[in-house]
Amino acid sequence: MNRLTRCFLCLIIAALLLTGCWNRRELNEIAIALGVGIDKNDEGYKISVQVVNPGAVAPQQNASANTAPVITYTLSGATIFEAMRRITTISPRKIYLSHIRIIVVGEEAAREGLHTFVDLLSRDHELRTDFYLLVSRDMTAEKILKVITLLERIPVNKMYASLLSSSAAWASTQKVTLDQLIQDISSKGKSSVLPGINIVGNPKIGATQENVQRLDLHALLQLEDMAVFKDGKLTAWMNEAESKVFNFITGNVKSTVNNIPCKEGNLALEVLTNKSKLTADVRHGRPEGKVKMELDVNIGEIQCEIDVTQEADIRRIESEAEDMLEREIASLLEKAQQQFRSDIFGFGMALHRSSPEYWRRVKADWHQEHFPAMKTAVEVKVSVRGIGSITNPLSIPD
Amino acid sequence: MRRSRKQQHQSPSSNHTDTRSNAASVQDGQGEASLSRELEPSITAIQQLMGNSADLKIRRFHISEAHVLGAVLYVDGLIDKQILTTHIIEPLLDKQELSIDQGIDALLHEAQYNALTASHTSTVTSIKDAIIALLSGQAFIMFDGCSQGVLADTRGGKEREVTEPATQTVLRGPRDSFTESICTNTALIRRKIKDANLWSRAWVIGDVTKTNVILMHMNGIADNQLLDEVSRRLDHIQIDGILESGYIEELIEGRTFTPFPTIQNTDRPDAAAAALLEGRMVILIDGTPFVLIVPALFVQFFQASEDYYQRWDISTLIRLLRFLAFTIAMLGPSVYIAVTTFHHELIPTPLLISLAAQREGVPVPAFIEALIMETMFEVLREAGVRMGRAIGTSISIVGTLVIGQAAVEAGLVTAGMVIVVSATAIANFVAPSFNMGISTRILRFALMGLAASFGLYGITLGIILITLHLCNLRSFGIPFMSALAPYQGQDQQDVFLRLPRWLMLKRPQSIPNRNHVREDKQTLSEHVKGQGDST
Numbered sequence: 001m002n003r004l005t006r007c008f009l010c011l012i013i014a015a016l017l018l019t020g021c022w023n024r025r026e027l028n029e030i031a032i033a034l035g036v037g038i039d040k041n042d043e044g045y046k047i048s049v050q051v052v053n054p055g056a057v058a059p060q061q062n063a064s065a066n067t068a069p070v071i072t073y074t075l076s077g078a079t080i081f082e083a084m085r086r087i088t089t090i091s092p093r094k095i096y097l098s099h100i101r102i103i104v105v106g107e108e109a110a111r112e113g114l115h116t117f118v119d120l121l122s123r124d125h126e127l128r129t130d131f132y133l134l135v136s137r138d139m140t141a142e143k144i145l146k147v148i149t150l151l152e153r154i155p156v157n158k159m160y161a162s163l164l165s166s167s168a169a170w171a172s173t174q175k176v177t178l179d180q181l182i183q184d185i186s187s188k189g190k191s192s193v194l195p196g197i198n199i200v201g202n203p204k205i206g207a208t209q210e211n212v213q214r215l216d217l218h219a220l221l222q223l224e225d226m227a228v229f230k231d232g233k234l235t236a237w238m239n240e241a242e243s244k245v246f247n248f249i250t251g252n253v254k255s256t257v258n259n260i261p262c263k264e265g266n267l268a269l270e271v272l273t274n275k276s277k278l279t280a281d282v283r284h285g286r287p288e289g290k291v292k293m294e295l296d297v298n299i300g301e302i303q304c305e306i307d308v309t310q311e312a313d314i315r316r317i318e319s320e321a322e323d324m325l326e327r328e329i330a331s332l333l334e335k336a337q338q339q340f341r342s343d344i345f346g347f348g349m350a351l352h353r354s355s356p357e358y359w360r361r362v363k364a365d366w367h368q369e370h371f372p373a374m375k376t377a378v379e380v381k382v383s384v385r386g387i388g389s390i391t392n393p394l395s396i397p398d
Numbered sequence: 399m400r401r402s403r404k405q406q407h408q409s410p411s412s413n414h415t416d417t418r419s420n421a422a423s424v425q426d427g428q429g430e431a432s433l434s435r436e437l438e439p440s441i442t443a444i445q446q447l448m449g450n451s452a453d454l455k456i457r458r459f460h461i462s463e464a465h466v467l468g469a470v471l472y473v474d475g476l477i478d479k480q481i482l483t484t485h486i487i488e489p490l491l492d493k494q495e496l497s498i499d500q501g502i503d504a505l506l507h508e509a510q511y512n513a514l515t516a517s518h519t520s521t522v523t524s525i526k527d528a529i530i531a532l533l534s535g536q537a538f539i540m541f542d543g544c545s546q547g548v549l550a551d552t553r554g555g556k557e558r559e560v561t562e563p564a565t566q567t568v569l570r571g572p573r574d575s576f577t578e579s580i581c582t583n584t585a586l587i588r589r590k591i592k593d594a595n596l597w598s599r600a601w602v603i604g605d606v607t608k609t610n611v612i613l614m615h616m617n618g619i620a621d622n623q624l625l626d627e628v629s630r631r632l633d634h635i636q637i638d639g640i641l642e643s644g645y646i647e648e649l650i651e652g653r654t655f656t657p658f659p660t661i662q663n664t665d666r667p668d669a670a671a672a673a674l675l676e677g678r679m680v681i682l683i684d685g686t687p688f689v690l691i692v693p694a695l696f697v698q699f700f701q702a703s704e705d706y707y708q709r710w711d712i713s714t715l716i717r718l719l720r721f722l723a724f725t726i727a728m729l730g731p732s733v734y735i736a737v738t739t740f741h742h743e744l745i746p747t748p749l750l751i752s753l754a755a756q757r758e759g760v761p762v763p764a765f766i767e768a769l770i771m772e773t774m775f776e777v778l779r780e781a782g783v784r785m786g787r788a789i790g791t792s793i794s795i796v797g798t799l800v801i802g803q804a805a806v807e808a809g810l811v812t813a814g815m816v817i818v819v820s821a822t823a824i825a826n827f828v829a830p831s832f833n834m835g836i837s838t839r840i841l842r843f844a845l846m847g848l849a850a851s852f853g854l855y856g857i858t859l860g861i862i863l864i865t866l867h868l869c870n871l872r873s874f875g876i877p878f879m880s881a882l883a884p885y886q887g888q889d890q891q892d893v894f895l896r897l898p899r900w901l902m903l904k905r906p907q908s909i910p911n912r913n914h915v916r917e918d919k920q921t922l923s924e925h926v927k928g929q930g931d932s933t
Contacts, residue, residue: 004870011859024739024853026764027757032742032750054755098743099750128743154751 028054030096034070035156037141038117039106044078045117048142049087049095050156057153068209069153072145080120097124100131101160103178104141104197110227110234114185114192121178129179132163135227135234137196144197147206147219155221159197162223171256171271172243173223185232188363189348192229193246196237198222230342230367238332245332248325249291249345251276257300260320265303269321272296272385280351280374282358287370289347290377291329297321298386302393309391314384321382329378337372347374432523437467437542443525444471444532454532459491464498464505467542471528476535478554485515486537486550502544509539509548516550523547530608560586563665565832568704575665580610580684583667587614587680590671595619601632603646607639610684611646614670619677621910627874628679628692643688646681650692652872657840659833660873662694669703677911693873695880695908697893699834700724705896713896721894723828727838730822731768732849732857734815738764740853756812765850767811771819772843774801779823880908 037048049072056069073091077083087095103121105114121127136144145155152158166173173195184192199219205211206219226243228236238246247253253274259266275294280287299308299317307313336344348366352359362370434440441456448454453474460467470486490496490513496505510519516537522528523546528538535553560582563575576583588596595617603611613632615625631650640646647661648654664670665687670680673691681690700720705713737744738753745753760767778797782790802820805811822842829835841864848856871878881889886907891897904914 004867007866008863011863024850025742027738027742027750027754028760030742030754032754034747052751052754054751055758057751057755096742099747101747126743 025094025096029093031091031093032099033095033097034099034154035102035104035145035159036097036100037072037074037104037106037136037145038080038109039140039142040109040112041076043076045080045083045109046074046076046140046142047080047083047087048072048074048145049084050145050154051091051095052154068148070155072142074142080117081124097126098128100127102132102134102156102163104134104136104144104159105194106136106141107138107227107234108140110135110194110229113231113233114181114229115232118178118182118185122182127178129182130177132160132175132177133181133194134159134163134197134223135194137198137225137227137237139199139203143199143203143207144221147199147203147221148209148211149221150212150217159221159223162221163195166223167252168254169256170244171247171253172226172240174226174243174247174250174252187349188366189343189350189352189359190346191342191344191367192232193238193344194227194229195223195243196225196227198224228336228340228342228344230340235342236340241328242332242335245325245328246344248274248293249276249278249329249332251278251293258297258321258325260317260324262302262304262306262317262320266301267299267304267306267317268301269297269317269382269384270300272298278345278347278350280347280354282351282355286373286375287347287351287358287362288375288377289333289345289350291333291345291379293325293329293378293380295321295325295380295382296385297382299384299388305393307392308387314387318382318384322380325380325382326378329380330376333376333378337374337376341372342367343371347371431525433525433528433540433545433547435543435545437469437540440525440540440547441469441471444529444538447525447529457487459487461490461496464496466496466498466502466505469540471532471538471540472552473532473535475555476533477537477552481516481552481554482537486539486552489513489515490539502541503546506541506544506546506548509541514539514548514550516552518551520549521546522549533608557582566664566666566669566703566830568702568707571703571707572666572668574667576667576670576682576687576689578685578687580612580682583682583687583689584612584614586667587670587674587682590667591616591674596674599629603632603635603637604640605636605638607641609640611640612682613679614674614682615679616674616677619675619905619911619913620679621677621912624693624874624876624910625679628681632681640683640685642686643681643683643690646683647690652874656867656871657837658696658868658871658878659699659831659837660694660871660878662691662698662831663688663833664691664831665689666703672703672706675916676905677909677913693876693909695873695876696868696878697881699829699831701892702830706899710896710898714894717896718894720828720830723825724834724838726825727822727829727835728841729845729857730818730825731772731815731842732845732860733854734818735764735768735846736849736853736857738814739850753812753814756814759809760812761810763850764815765846767815768819768846769843771801771811771815772822772846775819775823776839876909881906 031051032054033049033051035050039046039048050070051073052070053068056067071091073087075083075086075090077086084095109117122129147155149155149158152161163173163175167175174193176192176194181192181194184190198221199206200222201217201219203219211218224240226238226246227234228238244253244256251274253271256271258269258271260269273296277292278289279292280289282288302308306317336342343366348359348363348371352363431443434443445454455472455474457470458467459469468490470482472482490509496508496513498505506521510521522531528547528549531549532538535555536549537552539548539550557579558577560574560577562573574586576586584598593616596614597617598612598614601611601613602608611632613628628650632646635646635649637645637649643663647663651660653660670689670691674680679692681692683689700717705717742750762770778793778801781793785793802816806813806816826835826838829838845857845860848860852859869877869879869883877884880886881893888904889906889908891902892906903916905911905916907914
């Protein structure tokens, strides 16, 4: 008994000394932030934090159903950390950041560089690294975070859900988490790319309850285009088509739809799987990049007269699709090399793996000099796996 | 009677137990006295010693042929009047052969061996012995002029029938349960194990209550050292009365200051028989349907009788479920408190928002909230146990309404907390033995406190402490966590799993026993062969 008492006392003392960063906070003492917007202004940074108003999103309490489901607090400060703490002057509760799902970076802030605020985001212990980053196109992040949405009543949840569904079914966007971004920024062999977000419609009405009171909403949040970074700074935008091709090259396509011309109309192919291999080698003292891709597709829609029961026609569709993708890939590669001058695909990393010696010599000015001069080769293989529930188009009698 | 029962048992120790308790029971010098030769002074002496109690009945008679006066003494209610009339009074009055010719002692002898048709008779000379016999339900026959008396077994009176077990119910399995009568109870066990090696020792414990206690074990299986240890502890009990097996349990358990039970109790004869076959010992106490099983190990409290009656696959799954329920019952509220007040990042976002919405406007911290709910539940449970069946149901209805709906609607507690507390309560009821359920109830509150002050870190500390304590416990010298720590490979057949019967060839090694083999190889090979034939 005596030994047990002593043992117990030791443990209690140890417990008092060993407590690390613990902090007891009841759930109704914290403001759960779901999204953060970061903009640049004269003072330094302008931070917008979207916090949940739990009473309004709860399923059973109808009492506060006509209040907004979220509140967006906006304040400025020289550093993001300062601005974040200053928010307690306008919010009754301390902002709790662990559940952030989306961070929106204003275009202007992105053009000045991601480095500065990525530091805070990765240094703060409360933040996890599994949220996604977006860049607001042609407007401030604040405006994006102040649009009222429907269906998903919490706007950040709407963005989050759109990002998940569009990257899964349409492939024009890419989910980039903070740790991926940090990895890209700290490696010389790959530049970052972030999906863009924009308001379609009228942002002013979008920020009022009026927005959700008609069927055709005044303002909608749309994920569009992708921001291309160079040395952590935004340099250019890729449009939707280019974004899709970009995802093909990096092997991020889960499923999408690609059209190929077919006589007088179009033929839509549903991409089922996308295996992409990106390699880089040194040949004759010069780097050479290669993209090798294998696609499995289903025929999704036929607008022309073609006999899909014939193997020859299927082969024709396959080679048509291959040609088209190869052309698109080659043109995006060229655009990245000549116009963006930024290795967003990660050829540098591949080169680092295949010939580390050479990489050491070129890495300093890889994006500026060597990447633009790199020779590229593209090889695409498309296989049609299925033709859908019917065989020939209805215009062709069997 | 007592003397005669002792002849059936082999215990050398019961001798001195008897003497001690007898000596203590005598309150005045008269008790030591022998019976007087005359009838009336003897009767008066007995009446005086029993304080002229109203239920001591005296039936005087006269044997006309022999011209001898006599009396039958008995305690009303403890005897069967039918037996008394037909086997004692009638033969004494009818017998023509009883004569005084050979002297009064011969008549007594004649009466004991020829006249009385009661199942068991004996003679006594001391008043004290006669009184003890009277109080255990025997009839005492005296003749005028004789310093000896005859005791005849007439025990009877009202006893509860063998009914279905009230605590450890099963869907499949025997439906008999122990009663308050120790004779019925030993018989129930003997009916399961018809073997000469089922041995028993008897004690009379309690200076005032003189309660019969019987220790049963399987000779040849149970470990002798363990048997001696249990006997030694029973020998040393000195108490005025034993009213329930709980008295004995507290007096012989190794460690009092622990929330965990180190002695198991059951009201199922089949559970007792199974324990005997594993080399454990069973202590039966007169006056209670609960018998004690020693030694008891931690894992034993998760084994229900039915595990062995249902097929092995479902038994194994249900046993795993019990361990899960044990964890929930112990940790449920504390993990909820820790996660909602310290580790919000562990909760998935949608759930967190929903929990936060529930907490809006709740005036007390989560810990106090949990404490209120748990206390309220314990109060309800206690009320339900103490009140009769009829009121019990109305209590539960009020409880459900007050605790569940009204409290949530009034915004005093969150719906989440109600769910956690009720899930915990239900998980608690899964424990096959009630006393292990009590341990989890006690520890749950301690863990809630730790969770409220240190979060998951505190819970971890608590679990470590509990584990250390468990590993430190012993039941009659056997490590309480046996089969797990110290690890016994062989015993894993019946800890988390319940292997098919024919694979459990050996008795558990955690409990020392003299014969390891439960089912010999011969039987096994026949079994396997039999399977081969059938396919």
